[in-house]
Amino acid sequence: MTRNSSREEWADQIAALDSAPARKEPITVGRIVGTALELVRAEGFDALTMRRVAAALGTGPASLYAHVRNKADLDDLLIGTLSRNITLPEPDAREWRAQVVDVCGQLRDQFLRHPGIARAALNAPPANLDTLRITEGLLALFVAGGVAVRTAAWTIDALLLYVSAYTVESSLRGSVDRDEMLARLGMLPVNRFPLVVEHASELNSGEGHERFEFALRLMLDGLG
Amino acid sequence: MTRNSSREEWADQIAALDSAPARKEPITVGRIVGTALELVRAEGFDALTMRRVAAALGTGPASLYAHVRNKADLDDLLIGTLSRNITLPEPDAREWRAQVVDVCGQLRDQFLRHPGIARAALNAPPANLDTLRITEGLLALFVAGGVAVRTAAWTIDALLLYVSAYTVESSLRGSVDRDEMLARLGMLPVNRFPLVVEHASELNSGEGHERFEFALRLMLDGLG
DNA sequence: TTCGTGAGTAGAACAGTGTTCGTGTCCGAC
DNA sequence: GTCGGACACGAACACTGTTCTACTCACGAA
Numbered sequence: 001m002t003r004n005s006s007r008e009e010w011a012d013q014i015a016a017l018d019s020a021p022a023r024k025e026p027i028t029v030g031r032i033v034g035t036a037l038e039l040v041r042a043e044g045f046d047a048l049t050m051r052r053v054a055a056a057l058g059t060g061p062a063s064l065y066a067h068v069r070n071k072a073d074l075d076d077l078l079i080g081t082l083s084r085n086i087t088l089p090e091p092d093a094r095e096w097r098a099q100v101v102d103v104c105g106q107l108r109d110q111f112l113r114h115p116g117i118a119r120a121a122l123n124a125p126p127a128n129l130d131t132l133r134i135t136e137g138l139l140a141l142f143v144a145g146g147v148a149v150r151t152a153a154w155t156i157d158a159l160l161l162y163v164s165a166y167t168v169e170s171s172l173r174g175s176v177d178r179d180e181m182l183a184r185l186g187m188l189p190v191n192r193f194p195l196v197v198e199h200a201s202e203l204n205s206g207e208g209h210e211r212f213e214f215a216l217r218l219m220l221d222g223l224g
Numbered sequence: 225m226t227r228n229s230s231r232e233e234w235a236d237q238i239a240a241l242d243s244a245p246a247r248k249e250p251i252t253v254g255r256i257v258g259t260a261l262e263l264v265r266a267e268g269f270d271a272l273t274m275r276r277v278a279a280a281l282g283t284g285p286a287s288l289y290a291h292v293r294n295k296a297d298l299d300d301l302l303i304g305t306l307s308r309n310i311t312l313p314e315p316d317a318r319e320w321r322a323q324v325v326d327v328c329g330q331l332r333d334q335f336l337r338h339p340g341i342a343r344a345a346l347n348a349p350p351a352n353l354d355t356l357r358i359t360e361g362l363l364a365l366f367v368a369g370g371v372a373v374r375t376a377a378w379t380i381d382a383l384l385l386y387v388s389a390y391t392v393e394s395s396l397r398g399s400v401d402r403d404e405m406l407a408r409l410g411m412l413p414v415n416r417f418p419l420v421v422e423h424a425s426e427l428n429s430g431e432g433h434e435r436f437e438f439a440l441r442l443m444l445d446g447l448g
Numbered sequence: 449t450t451c452g453t454g455a456g457t458a459g460a461a462c463a464g465t466g467t468t469c470g471t472g473t474c475c476g477a478c
Numbered sequence: 479g480t481c482g483g484a485c486a487c488g489a490a491c492a493c494t495g496t497t498c499t500a501c502t503c504a505c506g507a508a
Contacts, residue, residue: 273464273465274465274466274467275464275465285465286467286468286469289467294466294467295466
């Protein structure tokens, strides 16, 4: 050990006075998922890169691959943790439909709180344990409502697909300029788009999540 | 001009005997979209790269940006051309539902023929002229069926979202190992997933596009 | 106490990606 | 015939996910 190297060590130790407490806590899957989720919440799904997560943890991207197989694997973990936040109600045969709508609403809100993450939900494998928990819970609601299992399974499939698609779309149009949209529709040639032009305002109607709940009711009211 | 350079020119001219006819035809938006679509059809949406498209056209990626604003712009053009392939039926009040199902089926097939392109459809701006043509056509069918315009508009929105989500999902699971899936479901703890385990086969049922048509009927049968 | 040993960490690099800059080149209109 | 402007494109930039390869360092065995 030369004098120089001991000097460097000395400097490192001094620098470690600040960074040590951050460096010391080991990298775990939990910390990775946590910072990733926070990153998505703050800057959207496109900002979620291995480098950004690693940097937020004070390290390089290579360190993450000891705990996570892939970026795709990380995505699955994210939607898993999101799914774990969903509370499944005790089935009540008299208002099972409202309970289903509530669960879907929870999912929607979880997804919208983390803009763009629904894209990961569409790509996630259907065998994920946490999403299966939701499927189980929804299935129980349908069974309580007296719906045949096969019908219930297919309806649940459609519902979850719709929730994902809805959240994907509505999280990338951040508060659409409805006026702008109406103006554009107004510019269309009436002979080619008679209905669209005439009912432009109806096409763009729907406050908050009206369209969302409408679609859910559409699928549920035909059952039982 | 040295002798050498004229030699090079000579060599270039000889080489041009083959590449000239390919080089001569100018790059147009149509040729870009065509080769891009063919690329997606052959190798999937992930293989759609500016570089790949440019290479297939015998040039570099920079050349594309004279005709296309973005990759996102190219994606929009692609789903535009796909939408233009949809044939809209003349509304028949007696079987308007079947007509709607048919149009959605055309869309589904177009998307599945180009695996993964549905992801672009979800991100496409709703003001696209070609998709508005489809909206107009569907709206006409609903109006012929006596459905209120606002209800029709919202239902169409839900339908198109579902079609996109369905095709996204079913184009990335290339012929799922249903046996594998059933085996995994069988390994689940019965106390936590009683319904899923018991009805595993029902959960994975559905041949061809049965689930697809079921979901469409689900949304349509509640109307009118 | 000393010595591995193996898991966890991380720097550097690779093959890709979308996109832009500046230079070139060639065709058509004056 | 000459000029101008649209088009084409090589090179480069800032990114991305991922892997290779060293390297540290705490823990248990001899």
